[in-house]
Structure formats: C-alpha cells, structure tokens
Amino acid sequence: MQFKVLVYVFLLHLINNATSTDIQARPNTNASLPCNVTLKLEKLDEALMQVSWVSNGSAVALFKNATSQIKDGFFWTTGHFLNGDFSLTVLDVGLTLQGLYECTVHYNFTMLHSSNVTLSVIAPPSLSVPQQWVVLETESQLECHADGFYPPPVSFSWTKDGQAIQSPYQLDGETTPDGYYRASGNLTFYPSRGDQNATFGCKVNHNGTTQELKFQLNITYLPTVRLSAIPSPSSNSPVTLYCDVESFYPEEMSVFWLQNGTVLPNTPSNEQNPDGTFRSRRYFTLSSEQRWTSREVACAVNQPGVAHPVQASGNLEELDPQDEPPVLTKSAKASVALMCISLVLVFLLCFGFSWRRRDEKQKSLAVSGIILPPRIVVGQKGRVSVSIEGRRVDRVQTTWFLNDTPISDTSLTGPSRANFNCLYNPLTTIHLPYGLTLTSLVSEKGPLLPARGEMGYYKLHSQGPLHSSGSGAQQQIIASLTFIPQISIHKGAVFKCQVSYAGKDKIVMERVSERFTVLSAPEVSEIQLAETPNDSEVISLTVQASHFHPDVITFRWFCQGGELSPVASQASSSPRPNSEGFFSAFSQCKLPRSELEQGSTRVWVSVHHIALKQPVTRETRGFIKQPCVSDIMSSASLSPGQALTLGCQITDFYPPNVTVTWLKVREGEQDDSEDDIMEGGELWGPMEIKPRLYRTMATLRTTANQEKRQRGGGIKCRVEHPSLHEPIERLWKNVDIVAPTIPSSISVCWSSEGVGVFSLLLKGGHPKVKLQWTAGGATLSPLVSNETEEIGDDGQRELKSVCALERSTQPPSRSPKLRGGHRIKTKAVVTDPGADGIAYIDEKEDGENNNNVEKYEDTKLSDVDEGSDEEERRDGDCGALRINRVDLRKGSRESERARLRVCVELTHPALTLPVYKSWTEPIEEISSM
Known part of the structure; x- marks a missing residue:
C-alpha cells in the first residue's frame, strides 16, 4: 500500500501542462492527432488508465477499465498506450470533422496530461481554362476557374511567356453544395498576331501555395470576302456566282449562300496561302427561275469563335449587267411564239378578274418594322413609329398595343370649364376688426378631374400622306406613338401596330417591335467614411447607388492612380428591385486610417451603368467628421455698460483645425446684413475627447448696450471646418424679455x-x-x-x-x-x-330700425x-x-x-x-x- 502511494506521488510530477497543436489535412486523407505522455514507470496497469478524446463537447474516443470505445471514422492503437502514445487517427478527413479536439489522460483518477489539437482542412484549387477561340484584334475575354478550394480566398494573376500581364487580385468565391469554394478570374485583352504561339498562364495563389496552368490561344483571323459572278449570255440563262474568301485562319471554316435571306447549299474548297492563311473560291449557280426571283445575293462566312459571320452582298443587276440585246435562236423564237399565244389566251380568260386585281394592287401596302428610339430612359419621352407606303394610304388607320393591351391617347388635350367653376363664381367678403376679412364661394366646388388609368402617358399622331421617292402614285405616312417610359409598365414589354383600312375590320398587316430595355441612371451618394467595428485603425469607404435600371452596375475604386479591390459589394449579384421596379446597390473598400488622416490621399470611385453616357465619380481626400455647433449661450442679464460673455460650443469634429468668427448683425435691418467682425473672441481648445474627435469652446466678451437693443439686431457666430461646404452659423438676438400689457376682458x-x-x-x-x-x-x-x-x-x-x-x-x-x-x-x-x-x-x-x-x-x-x-x-x-x-x-x-x-x-x-x-x-x- 505504501508503494502505491509513492507511485501516485511520483506520477503527479509527470503531469504535463496543456498544449495546443494545429494540424492541417487535405480532404479524403487520414490525419493523426498527437497526444504523447512521457511515463517513467517500468510497469503500468491498463485497468487504472483512462484516456478520452472530446470534440465539440462530445466524446469521439474513450478508454476506461481496459475497454476501448471509439466512433466510426476514427482509429487509435491501444497497444501503444503503455509507451505513452495516445494519438488519434481521423479517417477520410472532411469539412464536418474540422474543429478543436481535446485529449486527456488519467491514471488512477489523477490527470497526467491534457492537450488541444485543432484540425483544419486545406483543399488546394483545381484549375481549368476553357479552351475558346478569340478573334484577332477584337476585345476578348479569358476565364480561369479555380474549383474545390478551402478556405477562401484565392488570388488570381495572369502571365504571358512567363511575364506578368495582370497584377494579383483576391476573390472569396462562392460556396458549392459540398461546402467548398469556387471562383473565376477574368482577363480582358485584344489578341495580336504575336499572341499566336505565345504561352499564357493562369496563376492562382491559395494558402501560401501557388499553382499555374499554361495554355496557348486559338486565334481566328477574319477573312476578306468578295462576291462576283461569271457573265451569262442572257438574263434568262443560269448565272454562276463565286465568292473569294482570303486571309483567314484556321483552315476550318464554312461558307453558306443566302438568297433573299434564305440559306442555300454549297460545296467547300480551300487553298493555303504562302503566309499560312487560306483562301477559297466558292461557286453557286442560280437557275433562271431563282434569278428572276432574286434581288440581292450574299456570301457569308462562318468561323469558330466569331459571333457574327463576315459577308459580302450585291445586286444581280450590278454583278451581271446585260447591256447587249440578246440574240434569239430558232428554239427561242418558237418559244416566244408559243408564249404570245398563251398570253392571249390567258388574257381572254382572266379579263373578268382584272378590275378586282387592279383594286387589290391599289390597296397593297408596304409597312416597315417598328422603329424604336436608341435609348429609352425613365421619365423622358420616347417615340416609336412605322412607315406605311402605298397608293391608298389616306384611308389607312393604325391601332397600337402594349403587349396585347390596346393603347389610347392619354395626353392632356385641354381642361374643361367644369374643372374651373371657381373662376366663374363670385366671391363675397365680410370685413372684420383689425383689417381681417371673411370670404366664401356662392356655389359649390366644381368636379375634380377624372382619374387617370394605369397605362401611362401616350400620344398618338401621324404625319402625311407624303409623296414617296419612287413612283409618283405612291404615298407615304408615318404613324408614331409618343410615350413616357415607366419600369412597372414597360419592363420587358413590346409594342404592336396593326394596320387596316378605315371602316374595315380586316387587319392588313401587323408589326411587333423587339423587346426593349428601359434605362434609369443611378443616383450616386457621396463616399461615406466609417470606422470598422472590429478594427478602429481601418476605415471603410462606402458608396450607394439607387434608382437605377437595369440591375447591372459596376463600381471601380482607385487610390492615387492605383485600382483598389472592393471588399463588399451588392453590385456583383443581382439586387432585388423595390416596389417601383428600380434597383439599389452599394460598394465598399477599406484603407488604413493613417493614410486617410493625412488629408492628401485621394480616393475615388467610378460608377458605370448602361444608362450613363459618362461614369459618375465620387471622391474623398481623407477621414473627416463634421462639427456639432450648439446655440449661443450668454451670461445673466446685466445692466447697460457691464461686460457680457457669449459662448458657443463646438464638438465631435476632426481634423482639429477649426475657425470661429464673431460678426455683428446690423440692428433694424430686414435682411439682417452683416457688419464688421467683432473683437474680443477667444477659442478654448481644441481638446481631444476621444481618439481623433475634438471639442472646443468659442467665447466673446462684449459690453451690454441698452440703448441699442432694438428688434432685428444681434451677434452671429460663424464656424468653418474642412468638412463643411458652407459655414455653420448661430445667431444671438440682443434683446430683453418684457411682459406684455394684457386687457382685463375679451x-x-x-x-x-x-x-x-x-x-x-x-x-x-x-x-x-x-x-x-x-x-x-x-x-x-x-x-x-x-x-x-x-x-x-x-x-x-x-x-x-x-x-x-x-x-x-x-x-x-x-x-x-x-x-x-x-x-x-x-x-x-x-x-x-x-x-x-x-x-x-x-x-x-324691422319695425324698430328705420335705417335703409x-x-x-x-x-x-x-x-x-x-x-x-x-x-x-x-x-x-x-x-x-x-x-x-x-x-x-x-x-x-x-x-x-x-x-x-x-x-x-x-x-x-x-x-x-x-x-x-x-x-x-x-x-x-x-x-x-
């Protein structure tokens, strides 16, 4: 028994102080959490040992009474306990297993060891650059995706042939469903011929490690396209066209033919130029029937990475002119004779229908598409119009629709007399004491203006008929609709115009406009400066943009010529519209207080929006706080000739340079114009009451002059500070308090x-x-x-x-x-x-009063x-x-x-x-x- 007591006393000297260790592991790997104790006894009894691992208040492994209990996903070797190794292995590490783990070791109810291990997951990103085609000397954008990293943030930078072409910038990215993060870095540039074989690199830095993915660009050279025709013997014979496509790259390309906007089949054939580009000549033969129906032909070239095909177009009369009169062969003359006989027969058979056809021809109309204004801005009038050309346009009528709702003219045509009844009703007056009067109307008020509908402002008007530039019998009218755009009404809408003849229900033609975007320029606030809650040495600069549409807006921060990265922004994600359909967003960046307090560090933000012709810029030159100025306080009422002290307290301002001027206001003047500056003013302070906040007291000693105490006079205290656009002024009226004389009764x-x-x-x-x-x-x-x-x-x-x-x-x-x-x-x-x-x-x-x-x-x-x-x-x-x-x-x-x-x-x-x-x-x- 005495031996056991000595052993326990000895073990007390072996207790280790609590230690803390940080372990980092990659996802889906095993991590070993160390817990080692130095045991100097030669013989230990496992039944007296008690070992536990606890995470987030819950035991994950426990050894007690020589029995081991451990949760799934964890492992330890109990055979190493006698050697003092109580380490715990975490299997298949994931984000849910992160946190603080505590290891405690007891022997016979005596604590021998206690240590903390923090397990964190470090997942490097996997990089990918989607291979995409870029067009030579055209603005292009490359994307670099960093997926599956943890924790945020990551830093992106771009290189070309090992040289940096864009400085690093950080992104937090967005969370994926499995709890990791992903982010995308962009590079905007104009590809040149020197970029053809250059090696570009996307470099991503995460948690102190750097990865770089190198690749080469696929550059598309836009071709020169020229359309020609092989001369044909007559306008009735087939015509063969050919299209020369030169100086294009790469070889993979396709040529398609269009006739009056309809795609025609073709056969490819390419040749290579000495400079490595290719050329090709494509032929297409139009039949005589296609030639008669064709007004314009075009050759268009499709290439990879090009959104809009390069094309050449021309008119057949210019491509294949027929100047010489054709020479008719015998077969042609026979065909002409048969054609004449056929025409005579057709004329005799269709003579009865000629008048109807002529009437229909006179009624034929050519209606243009709906022309939208280039910019549709909220609150500014816009006009949409269609041009109608034909022989009987004087009988044409148009009906306008917003989506499928008919539009009527809601513009104000003039007030009715009923709305201004007050102008025709005589007024009567009763004169009261002291110049007062009582006035009333003889009749009731007129009715109010009728309530407006919710369609908004529209004005329908037309211009014409005008003589067209073509045939003298053709006339033209322009039907227009003037409207004032509103987000709630016109967002995502289309205009529709139906053309018909007056008195007829049949719709001759219908035109539908493209969907248009309603623009509203943002209202941008000044830059607001505030201390960061967790760090008073860091100043956050915030700018707010409101009342804009659509929701895409960009904030760019700059500091002394360098661009800053915003730390928080609602512009990158789609903000929610308010009840009127307008959007609001803010952007924020942070700078050390020491830079802003110098007063010379220039920070500005540039706000870009599609509704702005020029970006809106807001600027600040340092951290400043406007002063709070109290009313003027005075000493007790004194007799004439005695000293009078006035005081004005100025608090909570920064920087400390403040200027106070005392002015005397002329007595009896209605405009209270200022007189000379008064002497005797003193400034106590400024005194720092809080870090970078000051207060001061401005005083003025003067003499109370009873003879000059008149209405309208006084003394003014003017406070000037760098944070103020206009000085703050306080006025003290130099008057006495005198009770009035009150009559005995009413x-x-x-x-x-x-x-x-x-x-x-x-x-x-x-x-x-x-x-x-x-x-x-x-x-x-x-x-x-x-x-x-x-x-x-x-x-x-x-x-x-x-x-x-x-x-x-x-x-x-x-x-x-x-x-x-x-x-x-x-x-x-x-x-x-x-x-x-x-x-x-x-x-x-009455009988008692005889006055008339x-x-x-x-x-x-x-x-x-x-x-x-x-x-x-x-x-x-x-x-x-x-x-x-x-x-x-x-x-x-x-x-x-x-x-x-x-x-x-x-x-x-x-x-x-x-x-x-x-x-x-x-x-x-x-x-x-």
Missing part, C-alpha cells in the same frame, strides 16, 4: 346669423406672446385664431388676436364638434369691437380644406378669418342648453404662470333662444 361681436367674433389686444412685450383659444360647454376644445402684429401710435408693438365661432345644437353625427374652414357670405362691416354689450355684424330690417340697410341673402357655408394653397389664392387676402363650429349639447332637460364658454390662454417667458381670460354666455341669452 371683446365680443355677434352677427345676426349667430357668428361670434372674439378679440384681444395686447401691447408691448418681447418676445411674442403665445395664445390658445378654446370654447365649449362643460368641456373646452381648441379653436383656430388669427394674429396680426403692428406698431401703435405710441411706438409700442400691438398684437391683435381674433377668433370667430358659430354655435350649433345639432347632433355630432351631422355637425362636427369643432370644424375649421367655414366662411360666411356677407358684406356688412363689423362694429367697433370695443363697444359695450353685443354688437351685430348684419343689421336686420340693404338686406342680403342668408348665410351659406362651404367646406374649405384647412391649409389649402388654392383657397389662399382664391381669398386674395391673407387676413381672411376662419369660422370655428362649436357643438353645444342640451342639458338634462330638453328645454335646456349648455352655456357657451370661450377661454384664451396666454403664455410668455416673463410670466411665472399662464394668464387666462374667459367669457361666459349670459343666462338671459339662453332663455331668449
């Missing part, structure tokens, strides 16, 4: 139609007092009022506030409780609001939307007063009505608490109603 005027005008006159005070009118019965609701400001005879400022209301006892469902925007029709003048008691706006004719006053129509109310610009123009007077409608419900008994209460709240900085003035309807007024 002045009230009533019209005979139940409209009450409540007014309040306030004198003096600064700044302007705030008023809130309310009215109601048991509860009060806010009202709309009108305030005007003038200078009185005593030189003091006078603020006049007027509020008009109409009381109503109708249920709320018929009349809202408070509804602004009513105007009353009357022409009488309001009596003096300062008179005692209640005065009326309109005087009625004109009696006007009853009051008419019309709804006017509050804040409407059209109503303000219609009023012609900005002082027009709105009428508030107040609903007064009845009391507990049907004969009772709630008393009307009107209250106004006045608030001002000089007043400790708000001041309230109220008016309550007398009881006798309610009983008399």
Whole structure:
C-alpha cells in the first residue's frame, strides 16, 4: 500500500501542462492527432488508465477499465498506450470533422496530461481554362476557374511567356453544395498576331501555395470576302456566282449562300496561302427561275469563335449587267411564239378578274418594322413609329398595343370649364376688426378631374400622306406613338401596330417591335467614411447607388492612380428591385486610417451603368467628421455698460483645425446684413475627447448696450471646418424679455346669423406672446385664431388676436364638434369691437330700425380644406378669418342648453404662470333662444 502511494506521488510530477497543436489535412486523407505522455514507470496497469478524446463537447474516443470505445471514422492503437502514445487517427478527413479536439489522460483518477489539437482542412484549387477561340484584334475575354478550394480566398494573376500581364487580385468565391469554394478570374485583352504561339498562364495563389496552368490561344483571323459572278449570255440563262474568301485562319471554316435571306447549299474548297492563311473560291449557280426571283445575293462566312459571320452582298443587276440585246435562236423564237399565244389566251380568260386585281394592287401596302428610339430612359419621352407606303394610304388607320393591351391617347388635350367653376363664381367678403376679412364661394366646388388609368402617358399622331421617292402614285405616312417610359409598365414589354383600312375590320398587316430595355441612371451618394467595428485603425469607404435600371452596375475604386479591390459589394449579384421596379446597390473598400488622416490621399470611385453616357465619380481626400455647433449661450442679464460673455460650443469634429468668427448683425435691418467682425473672441481648445474627435469652446466678451437693443439686431457666430461646404452659423438676438400689457376682458361681436367674433389686444412685450383659444360647454376644445402684429401710435408693438365661432345644437353625427374652414357670405362691416354689450355684424330690417340697410341673402357655408394653397389664392387676402363650429349639447332637460364658454390662454417667458381670460354666455341669452 505504501508503494502505491509513492507511485501516485511520483506520477503527479509527470503531469504535463496543456498544449495546443494545429494540424492541417487535405480532404479524403487520414490525419493523426498527437497526444504523447512521457511515463517513467517500468510497469503500468491498463485497468487504472483512462484516456478520452472530446470534440465539440462530445466524446469521439474513450478508454476506461481496459475497454476501448471509439466512433466510426476514427482509429487509435491501444497497444501503444503503455509507451505513452495516445494519438488519434481521423479517417477520410472532411469539412464536418474540422474543429478543436481535446485529449486527456488519467491514471488512477489523477490527470497526467491534457492537450488541444485543432484540425483544419486545406483543399488546394483545381484549375481549368476553357479552351475558346478569340478573334484577332477584337476585345476578348479569358476565364480561369479555380474549383474545390478551402478556405477562401484565392488570388488570381495572369502571365504571358512567363511575364506578368495582370497584377494579383483576391476573390472569396462562392460556396458549392459540398461546402467548398469556387471562383473565376477574368482577363480582358485584344489578341495580336504575336499572341499566336505565345504561352499564357493562369496563376492562382491559395494558402501560401501557388499553382499555374499554361495554355496557348486559338486565334481566328477574319477573312476578306468578295462576291462576283461569271457573265451569262442572257438574263434568262443560269448565272454562276463565286465568292473569294482570303486571309483567314484556321483552315476550318464554312461558307453558306443566302438568297433573299434564305440559306442555300454549297460545296467547300480551300487553298493555303504562302503566309499560312487560306483562301477559297466558292461557286453557286442560280437557275433562271431563282434569278428572276432574286434581288440581292450574299456570301457569308462562318468561323469558330466569331459571333457574327463576315459577308459580302450585291445586286444581280450590278454583278451581271446585260447591256447587249440578246440574240434569239430558232428554239427561242418558237418559244416566244408559243408564249404570245398563251398570253392571249390567258388574257381572254382572266379579263373578268382584272378590275378586282387592279383594286387589290391599289390597296397593297408596304409597312416597315417598328422603329424604336436608341435609348429609352425613365421619365423622358420616347417615340416609336412605322412607315406605311402605298397608293391608298389616306384611308389607312393604325391601332397600337402594349403587349396585347390596346393603347389610347392619354395626353392632356385641354381642361374643361367644369374643372374651373371657381373662376366663374363670385366671391363675397365680410370685413372684420383689425383689417381681417371673411370670404366664401356662392356655389359649390366644381368636379375634380377624372382619374387617370394605369397605362401611362401616350400620344398618338401621324404625319402625311407624303409623296414617296419612287413612283409618283405612291404615298407615304408615318404613324408614331409618343410615350413616357415607366419600369412597372414597360419592363420587358413590346409594342404592336396593326394596320387596316378605315371602316374595315380586316387587319392588313401587323408589326411587333423587339423587346426593349428601359434605362434609369443611378443616383450616386457621396463616399461615406466609417470606422470598422472590429478594427478602429481601418476605415471603410462606402458608396450607394439607387434608382437605377437595369440591375447591372459596376463600381471601380482607385487610390492615387492605383485600382483598389472592393471588399463588399451588392453590385456583383443581382439586387432585388423595390416596389417601383428600380434597383439599389452599394460598394465598399477599406484603407488604413493613417493614410486617410493625412488629408492628401485621394480616393475615388467610378460608377458605370448602361444608362450613363459618362461614369459618375465620387471622391474623398481623407477621414473627416463634421462639427456639432450648439446655440449661443450668454451670461445673466446685466445692466447697460457691464461686460457680457457669449459662448458657443463646438464638438465631435476632426481634423482639429477649426475657425470661429464673431460678426455683428446690423440692428433694424430686414435682411439682417452683416457688419464688421467683432473683437474680443477667444477659442478654448481644441481638446481631444476621444481618439481623433475634438471639442472646443468659442467665447466673446462684449459690453451690454441698452440703448441699442432694438428688434432685428444681434451677434452671429460663424464656424468653418474642412468638412463643411458652407459655414455653420448661430445667431444671438440682443434683446430683453418684457411682459406684455394684457386687457382685463375679451371683446365680443355677434352677427345676426349667430357668428361670434372674439378679440384681444395686447401691447408691448418681447418676445411674442403665445395664445390658445378654446370654447365649449362643460368641456373646452381648441379653436383656430388669427394674429396680426403692428406698431401703435405710441411706438409700442400691438398684437391683435381674433377668433370667430358659430354655435350649433345639432347632433355630432351631422355637425362636427369643432370644424375649421367655414366662411360666411356677407358684406356688412363689423362694429367697433370695443363697444359695450353685443354688437351685430348684419343689421336686420324691422319695425324698430328705420335705417335703409340693404338686406342680403342668408348665410351659406362651404367646406374649405384647412391649409389649402388654392383657397389662399382664391381669398386674395391673407387676413381672411376662419369660422370655428362649436357643438353645444342640451342639458338634462330638453328645454335646456349648455352655456357657451370661450377661454384664451396666454403664455410668455416673463410670466411665472399662464394668464387666462374667459367669457361666459349670459343666462338671459339662453332663455331668449
């Protein structure tokens, strides 16, 4: 027993500290994870050993009580345990087996060893360059595919005869279904004759190892094609054409013949030139029938790698002119005689159908294809047109379709008088106190314009008939359709034009346009600079492009003449359109903060899009942050002649160079023009509050001059910084706070139609007092009022506030409780609001009043939307007063009505608490109603 205790004590000195090892393995290979312990005992008991391997919290191998347990895909040799080797072998390594593995070794419940092994998969890429043909001295593109690599990224570069022709650039690539990555590098160049036997190389660097795939180009030389004809004895005999194809490469090529656009068969024959190129002459014989039906013939050459065949074309009359009159043989003369007899018979048999054929001939039309504009841009008018030529084009009509939907003319032809009824309705005016007026319409508003459809803007028009350049009997018209493109309507659409005669249902011809692309130029933001969340020493530069179509857009970043690689971009993948069909994308690159903070590093981005005639460029010269400028603060109110200190705080700006200027604004000037620069300004700081963020305080010491404190004057603080296009300015008004003079009661005027005008006159005070009118019965609701400001005879400022209301006892469902925007029709003048008691706006004719006053129509109310610009123009007077409608419900008994209460709240900085003035309807007024 004592011996075992000594052994355990000895084993405690053998415990190794935890170690960490990184193991890299290629896919589908075996990897050995080491775990070795130095055991100095001569004899060990396996039953006391406990070994475990754990990955991601789960045991993959366990040895305990001399029994081994191990998962599939792993292997270890228990016979090596007594030698201290507890290594674990991972079979057929894959991506799912990556991670951290922990090995622990215990002996008799005592830990002898603990180590960590990180297993990672390194998969080099497999390179391939699709062999493709390129055309000599034509823009071509090579692709290099790197497949099955892990982890990303990879770096691509291109070489020619061992010399680098493109600098390396990194790509992360895209994930394949099996978890690995693939990426493609491109090389755009113009092949020359010197590239024929040159060796190109695609070099890919991954995880410190470099692979290069070398290949040679297959270059196609475009031929020179010339078409000729072997002279024939007459125009009725067959004609043989031949096509000379010269200076082409490689030998593999094919020639095909076309007659009026239809492909004809041919027989190949090639010969080699001394310079290694080939030449060939191809023949084709047209029969007499083909010759009569042929207007133009062409010879086209197909070559590998060429998208559009090289061809030569010509007219038979020019290729094989027949200048000399033909000499007829005996057989020809017999044929002519038989032909004449046949013609006479045919003429006699078909004479009855001649008039119909002539009519059909007169009606025959030649309609061109639909001509699309070269560029179709959103919001800009575009025009599509067709040309129609014939003898009776004056009777032709056209019908246009967008896809299969008929198009009608939706352009504005002119407003109807019904839409402008307000111009023919007389306005009436009521004059109120202090120059205010009430104005309304006599009749209701006119109807609104009819709602537009969702087809967009279209205008149909035609030009002609015009005399064509051919026969004098032929005429020509041009039918056009002008439209304003919209993404939601015209994306992927086609125009269709159907031609028919007026009064006929039969469609003579139909033309369908090609599908067109609607363009919209991107709106590009300025470059936004921000710190990277994980690394404050790296600045990310981001530019946003929006409102563009189609979705293909390219961002190219540059720095001092060198091109940068974007680190994140939504332009490479297809962005999703918004609800209007437009696309948005952004691009980002990163640079060290030290380069941008110098202020001289020029970084710019060039945005390319098919809708742009020239790329849009945005530029920045360094990392800068605009300052935040507070309002001007001042010391407490001082007596005249004492010192006054003003302060303006400027925070969160970079770089630290900031300029502050104090200006004096001329007093009493409406335009607040600036005067001389004021002396006494000081700048405290700048002080760095955070890394590369500063703050400062600008102060100004001056003297308070009570005599010059007038309205309109003040002191201005102007802040200039490299990040600002325009300076930031803050204005301090040099005025005192004075309470206004408030009257003891509210002045009230009533019209005979139940409209009450409540007014309040306030004198003096600064700044302007705030008023809130309310009215109601048991509860009060806010009202709309009108305030005007003038200078009185005593030189003091006078603020006049007027509020008009109409009381109503109708249920709320018929009349809202408070509804602004009513105007009353009357022409009488309001009596003096300062008179005692209640005065009326309109005087009625009765037995007690003998004044001959004109009696006007009853009051008419019309709804006017509050804040409407059209109503303000219609009023012609900005002082027009709105009428508030107040609903007064009845009391507990049907004969009772709630008393009307009107209250106004006045608030001002000089007043400790708000001041309230109220008016309550007398009881006798309610009983008399």
